[in-house]
Amino acid sequence: MSATAFDAAAAARAWRPPPLIASPLLRYAIYGGALLYALLAVGTLEVNWARAAEGLERGARFIAGFFPPDFVTKRHDIMEGLMESLTMTVVSTVIGVALSIPVAVGAARNLAPLPIYLFCRAIIAISRTFQEIIIAIVFVAMVGFGPLAGMLTLSFATIGFMAKLIAEDIEDIAEEQAEAVRATGASWFQLLAWGILPQVKPRLIGLSAYRLDINFRESAVLGLVGAGGIGDTLNTAFDRYEFDTAAAILIVIIAIVLAAEYSSSWIRRKVQ
Amino acid sequence: MPVSRTADDLPEWRRRTTAGDFAVWGAWLAGLALTVACFEFISGRTIWAFVWDAPTQGADLVQRMFPPAWTYADVLWKPMWDTINIATLGTLLAIAIGFPMAFLAAHNTTPSVLFVRPVMLFLIVSSRSINSLIWALILVIVFGPGMLAGILAIGLRSVGFIAKLTYEAIEEIDRTQVEAVTATGASNPQVLAWAIVPQIMPAFAGISVFRWDINIREATVLGLVGAGGIGMQLQASINTLAWPQVTMIFILILGTVVVSEWVSARVRHAVI
Amino acid sequence: MLLTLSGLTKRYPTGDLALKGVNLEVPKGQVMALIGPSGAGKSTLIRCVNRLVEPTSGSVVLDGTEITGLGAAALRRARRRMGMIFQEYALVERLTVMENVLSGRLGYVGFWSSWFRRFPRRDVEEAFRLLHRVGLDHMVDKRADALSGGQRQRVGIVRALMQDPQLLLVDEPTASLDPKTSRQIMRLILELCEERGLAAIINIHDVALAQQFARRIVGLRAGEIVFDGPATELTPEVLTTIYGEEDWSQTIRAVEEDEEEAVPA
Numbered sequence: 053m054s055a056t057a058f059d060a061a062a063a064a065r066a067w068r069p070p071p072l073i074a075s076p077l078l079r080y081a082i083y084g085g086a087l088l089y090a091l092l093a094v095g096t097l098e099v100n101w102a103r104a105a106e107g108l109e110r111g112a113r114f115i116a117g118f119f120p121p122d123f124v125t126k127r128h129d130i131m132e133g134l135m136e137s138l139t140m141t142v143v144s145t146v147i148g149v150a151l152s153i154p155v156a157v158g159a160a161r162n163l164a165p166l167p168i169y170l171f172c173r174a175i176i177a178i179s180r181t182f183q184e185i186i187i188a189i190v191f192v193a194m195v196g197f198g199p200l201a202g203m204l205t206l207s208f209a210t211i212g213f214m215a216k217l218i219a220e221d222i223e224d225i226a227e228e229q230a231e232a233v234r235a236t237g238a239s240w241f242q243l244l245a246w247g248i249l250p251q252v253k254p255r256l257i258g259l260s261a262y263r264l265d266i267n268f269r270e271s272a273v274l275g276l277v278g279a280g281g282i283g284d285t286l287n288t289a290f291d292r293y294e295f296d297t298a299a300a301i302l303i304v305i306i307a308i309v310l311a312a313e314y315s316s317s318w319i320r321r322k323v324q
Numbered sequence: 325m326p327v328s329r330t331a332d333d334l335p336e337w338r339r340r341t342t343a344g345d346f347a348v349w350g351a352w353l354a355g356l357a358l359t360v361a362c363f364e365f366i367s368g369r370t371i372w373a374f375v376w377d378a379p380t381q382g383a384d385l386v387q388r389m390f391p392p393a394w395t396y397a398d399v400l401w402k403p404m405w406d407t408i409n410i411a412t413l414g415t416l417l418a419i420a421i422g423f424p425m426a427f428l429a430a431h432n433t434t435p436s437v438l439f440v441r442p443v444m445l446f447l448i449v450s451s452r453s454i455n456s457l458i459w460a461l462i463l464v465i466v467f468g469p470g471m472l473a474g475i476l477a478i479g480l481r482s483v484g485f486i487a488k489l490t491y492e493a494i495e496e497i498d499r500t501q502v503e504a505v506t507a508t509g510a511s512n513p514q515v516l517a518w519a520i521v522p523q524i525m526p527a528f529a530g531i532s533v534f535r536w537d538i539n540i541r542e543a544t545v546l547g548l549v550g551a552g553g554i555g556m557q558l559q560a561s562i563n564t565l566a567w568p569q570v571t572m573i574f575i576l577i578l579g580t581v582v583v584s585e586w587v588s589a590r591v592r593h594a595v596i
Numbered sequence: 597m598l599l600t601l602s603g604l605t606k607r608y609p610t611g612d613l614a615l616k617g618v619n620l621e622v623p624k625g626q627v628m629a630l631i632g633p634s635g636a637g638k639s640t641l642i643r644c645v646n647r648l649v650e651p652t653s654g655s656v657v658l659d660g661t662e663i664t665g666l667g668a669a670a671l672r673r674a675r676r677r678m679g680m681i682f683q684e685y686a687l688v689e690r691l692t693v694m695e696n697v698l699s700g701r702l703g704y705v706g707f708w709s710s711w712f713r714r715f716p717r718r719d720v721e722e723a724f725r726l727l728h729r730v731g732l733d734h735m736v737d738k739r740a741d742a743l744s745g746g747q748r749q750r751v752g753i754v755r756a757l758m759q760d761p762q763l764l765l766v767d768e769p770t771a772s773l774d775p776k777t778s779r780q781i782m783r784l785i786l787e788l789c790e791e792r793g794l795a796a797i798i799n800i801h802d803v804a805l806a807q808q809f810a811r812r813i814v815g816l817r818a819g820e821i822v823f824d825g826p827a828t829e830l831t832p833e834v835l836t837t838i839y840g841e842e843d844w845s846q847t848i849r850a851v852e853e854d855e856e857e858a859v860p861a
Contacts, residue, residue, distance in 0.1 A: 058728045063736075064720035069713035070692050070737055093409045096402075098552075099472045107467035114466055136369065139362035146359045181581045185457065185545040186574070189562065194382045196374035199366045273455040276548065280369065283458075290461055302454065309453035503648055504686035504752075508759055509675035509703025514710055518699050522690040 117295035123304075126289070126297045133285030134304065136199045137271040140281055144203045144271075145264045148210025153256075155211055156218035157244065162230075163222065172215070179212025184270050188279040199280030206267045206274075213266075217259055218252060225251045254323040261316035268312055272305050385567065392575060393568035400557060400576055407553035408580070410471055410546065411539035414478025419532055421479070422486035429487060430494035432502075433520065444487070451484030456542045460551035469550035477551055478543060482535050493527040494520065529595045537588035544577045597657075598624045598795050599645065599763060604654035606640050606819075614640040616819040617654065622763070627789050627796045629810035629827075631803055633839050637819040638799040642765040645797070646678045647671060659762060676703035679756030681785070683768035685748040687755075689741040693732065696740050696751050697723045700758025719758070726754045730784060746777040753785060757792070764789065764796040771801055778802070782809045803835065 073079040123130070158164045158172035184205055191201040191208075225248060233247035275283025282301060289298040340348065374381075427433045429444035460477035467473045497520060505519035547555020554573060561569040599622040606615040614637040622628055630638050643649035645656055647663060656663040663674055679700070687696045701719050702710055709715070727733040730750040740748060749769060756764060766785065770778035786809050789796050800806045806813055807827045815823030815838035822837050823830075832844035 058725070058733065060721045060724040060728065063724040063733065064717055067694065067720055067724070067736065070695070089412075093413060096405065097409065097413075097471060098406075100468060100470060103468040103470075104472055111466040114462075135365060139365040142362040143359055143366060146355075181541075181578055182574070183541050183545045185548065186558075186577070190385075193385055194378045196371055198369050198371070200370040200375065203366055269453060269455060273457045276457060276461070280366075286458065287461070290465065302458075306450055306453045310449055313449070498689075500682055500684055500686040501688050504680065504682055504755075505688065505699055505702065507646055507648060507675060507678070507680035507765075508700050508755070509672040510699070510710075511672060511702075511707065513707045514702045517707070517711055518691070518702060519688055522688050525690065 114295065117293075118299035120296065121299035121303055122294075122296035123300040126285070126294070126300075129285050129288070130282070130297075130301060130304065133275070133282035133301075134308075136202075136284075137268065137281040140199050140203045140206060140271045140274075141264060141268045144206030144210060145260065145267050147203075148207040148263070148267075149214055149256075149260050151207070152211045152214035152218065155215040156222060159215055159219035160222035162225075162227075163244075163248070172219075176212045176216045176219070179208055180216065184209050184274065185277055188274045188277050192278045197278040197280070202271060202274040202279035202281050205279060206270060209270070210263055210267065213263060214259055218256060221252045221255050222248060257323045258320040261319040265309070265312040265316045269305075269309055388567040389571040391568065392571040393566070394572065396569045396572045397576065400554060400573065403547070403554040403557050404576055404580060406471055407543045407547075407555075408540065410474040410478055410551075410553050411536060411543040414475045414543070415482055415532065415536040415539050417475065417479035418482030418486050418535065422483045423490065423528070425483065425487040426490035426494060427516070430491040432497075432499075433494055433516065448484040448487050448491075451480055451482075452488065454481065456481035456539075457545060457549060460546045461549045464550045469552070471552035474543065474546045474551035474553055477546060478539050481542070482539060485535050485538075486531055489531045490524065490528050493524045493531075497523045526595045530592045533588045533591045537584050540584040541581055544580075597621050598626075598659055599797075600655075600657040601641075601645070602655050602657075604641070604644055604656065605652045606637070606644055606649060607652045614819055615644065615651075615654075618816075618819070618821055620814065620821065620824075622795050622797065624762070625789070625793045625795055626812060627786060627798065627810050628812045628814060629806035630797055630799045630814050630816060631801075631806050631838065632816035634801075636816045638816055639767055641816065642680075642767055642797055642799060645763075645765055646675050646680060648680075672703055676759050677761050678763045678765055679759045679761035681749070681752050681756050681764060681766040681769050683771045685745070685752045685772070687740040687743075687748055687751055690739065692737050692739055693727070693743070693751050694720075694723060694736040697727060697754050697758055700755040703759065723754070723758060726757055727751075729788075730754055745773050746781065749773065749777075749781050750784070753781075753788065757788065761794065764794055764798075766796055766798040768799050768801060770805065778805060779808075803830070 071079060073082060155172050155175055158168045159176055161169055164172065187208055188201060188205040191204045195201050195204065229251065230243060230247035233243050238246060271281040271283070272286070273283045275281045275285065276287050278284070282305065286298060286301045289295070289301060425444055425448070428435065428440050429448060431437065431441070434441040434444070456477045459480045460473055463473035463476050463480075467476070501523065502515060502519040505515050510518060543553050543555075545555045545558075547553045547557065548559050550556070554577065558570065558573050561567075561573065599620075601618055601620040604615055604618040604620075605613070607613050618637075618641060630641065632638050640649055644651040645658075645663070647656075647666075651664055654664070658674060658677065661674060663671070666674055688699065691699070695713065698713070698715050698719065701715055704719075705715060724733055724736070727736060730753065732747060732750055732754070735743065735747070740751065743751065764785070769781055769785065773781060782805055785796065785798070788794070798806070798810060807830055811827055813823065813825065813827050813830055814821055815834065817838050823834050835844045836842070
């Protein structure tokens with residue numbers, strides 16, 4: 053290992069810091085594409101800057117209107133909206149989780165035959181593609197205004213969310229454990245209960261807690277399209293320029309989300 | 325103590341003790357009771373006559389929705405492009421704010437655990453608990469209807485999401501790499517750039533693309549409150565009961581969401 | 597004296613007393629092995645020297661500079677003179693070999709030059725020379741996580757040498773390596789120290805390796821130095837004071853018998 057034959061100076065001259073993307077063609081294509089997109093996007097951006105500049109002043113007045121938050125005047129409406137949101141959250145999470153389990157089993161390639169697999173994956177895809185609000189519009193058109201539409205919407209969205217993640221978890225299980233159960237001569241349902249369930253249970257509980265949290269957050273906006281909940285109350289407050297009440301509602305939402313988040317992360321830590 | 329003695333002094337194995345059995349059944353019963361009570365509440369606010377009518381209503385709706393108004397698509401390209409821009413520019417805004425925020429919030433990189441970190445955590449929670457639709461509702465009042473309100477709404481909602489997941493990634497980095505770079509005599513910014521940033525980059529890129537994918541979905545409904553994008557057309561079509569146009573919009577949203585999900589999956593696969 | 601520790605004490609916030617007033621002197625160019633059971637405070641000791649762990653009391657003097665009590669900027673300048681080598685290599689895994697090696701120069705360049713990877717030409721030359729010396733000059737643009745354990749540790753050594761240090765702090769360099777690679781790495785560290793006249797404190801679990809490669813051995817037990825002497829004086833009785841009762845004859849004989857073959861674990 054003598055250093056005489058090695059020309060460190062030449063090697064140092066030839067060395068370049070490594071670029072982020074190795075292939076030069078791909079690199080310039082991505083840079084060019086990003087530049088082109090930036091030009092097009094900014095070029096077609098329709099912003100009324102005069103109105104926006106005015107907005108800062110309006111914003112200041114608007115924020116001033118938030119203070120002090122008024123919990124009292126509309127306390128009945130706030131309570132009512134909150135109860136709708138909370139009940140909606142609970143029922144839709146229970147129904148959604150209960151229905152998502154069979155769908156998840158059907159959407160796991162290592163358990164289900166192909167036709168059932170495709171059918172369940174299609175349910176998941178439809179449920180996940182559309183924003184909750186859009187689904188809520190359809191349900192409101194079908195069952196009328198009120199929390200039932202919201203409940204149905206959230207249940208439907210929960211199925212897609214839970215089934216997809218649980219199905220992935222089932223596909224990732226330790227195959228040997230399932231194999232060992234199968235080797236004892238267990239039936240398909242026994243296989244589920246003894247070989248699969250113990251492995252996915254912590255994640256199932258954790259995700260359910262997380263989804264409860266999400267469902268509450270979503271329930272706060274479904275009111276905008278008439279599907280009940282605290283969002284309805286909030287929307288009304290904005291419509292009537294009762295910004296102090298709106299501020300109070302926002303604070304209540306943040307407080308509940310905070311509480312839900314802490315408890316759901318606590319539950320997740322417990323079951324892991 | 326699941327193993328007990330029967331009357332004939334034979335060992336008997338059960339899964340739980342009697343008290344354990346009661347506790348588990350009690351918990352299930354309490355959960356069921358809560359769900360039923362919640363459902364009762366919702367049911368009290370539902371006009372069931374409309375619900376029993378839902379199948380007819382649904383069939384009627386479907387009949388009116390088909391065939392889709394294919395030619396209406398020509399009007400939709402621009403709003404769809406706007407929707408994508410709202411999502412993309414909003415995500416970029418959120419990245420620009422959320423990335424530094426994550427470092428201020430992470431336990432191991434924050435300049436002050438007592439002061440800066442709690443402030444950041446509060447900002448993150450506020451951003452996350454308010455749905456982008458509510459953000460849009462507020463921003464439309466401030467800045468007037470249009471894309472600007474939409475971009476800011478997406479940005480404000482995504483800041484918390486990106487910052488939260490990123491600071492969790494920062495807190496999970498390998499400390500010895502940080503120690504090694506510190507030991508060379510590197511300054512704090514250098515330790516950040518050389519030991520921490522390289523470790524979180526893949527996670528951060530994945531988080532950003534994931535949020536962009538979610539934002540495409542969210543951006544499709546922002547128009548309902550006047551914050552630009554295809555939701556404006558959706559709102560107009562629903563108000564005029566032009567259901568074939570609504571179908572066309574749904575189809576277009578479906579296509580865009582599927583493409584964005586594919587892009588996001590590809591990018592995440594590439595960086596990890 | 598290159599390094600003088602006097603009355604060095606470390607109490608962790610949990611209340612554990614890791615070092616109890618350690619006094620130690622290391623002259624220029626001396627390679628010293630620090631042995632002792634897990635939890636004796638070996639890691640804490642070398643981390644107190646470059647203040648990755650803040651000592652509770654006592655003093656650390658490196659070549660006339662009092663390290664304890666230095667401000668942030670002065671501490672960084674002091675750290676440049678002490679290269680550190682880690683047990684799990686501690687390479688930044690997503691950076692290339694060359695970037696990891698150049699990170700040894702971070703204390704010498706400004707933030708933005710380091711951000712854009714603009715290092716002085718002679719730093720890059722030195723990096724190539726050292727990588728060639730350890731036989732890795734063909735791997736400069738490989739990512740660190742693509743390397744084997746022995747290769748990673750070599751990169752770690754080169755990174756420490758890039759600092760142009762006077763002292764190497766070596767923390768369990770061989771604990772994650774197989775016996776053969778362990779010996780190669782130890783030999784490499786020793787050769788490099790000799791070539792450059794570096795002093796080194798090497799924390800090491802493996803008593804046989806310590807005896808074979810270091811002339812001076814310091815035994816640490818429960819935060820106190822219980823042995824300090826030449827490797828030849830390391831008798832079963834001494835090992836018993838350091839580690840506790842055990843049959844040590846095998847450990848010692850293994851070293852006396854072979855000089856080239858791997859020591860059975």
